Amino acid sequence: MYNPPRLDEDRLFSFEQKREIFRRDGGRCQVCGKKLEFGDNNTHYHHKVMYAVGGPTTIDNAILVCQNCHYNKLHGKGERCT
Secondary structure (H helix, E strand, O other), X not given: OOOOOOOOHHHOOOHHHHHHHHHHOOOXXXXXXXXXXXXXXXXXXXXXXXXXXXXXXXXXXXXXXXXXXXXXXXXXXXXXXX
């Protein structure tokens, strides 16, 4: 049976962090401007400096993005957010 690797729990933003990031970013994707809903599956929290290269899981290192921008524009093309 296949057991996928588990995400490092330090990589995940807490509920409180997500709430603050959502508020700070005005509930909008910071790439395309789409209006998002807190807690929706389409609402993602992106590490500006990737966790894999040492970016911390902090409010200052996060932006609010929609699922499409997160996968296609940020990770799909390897772009870095500033």
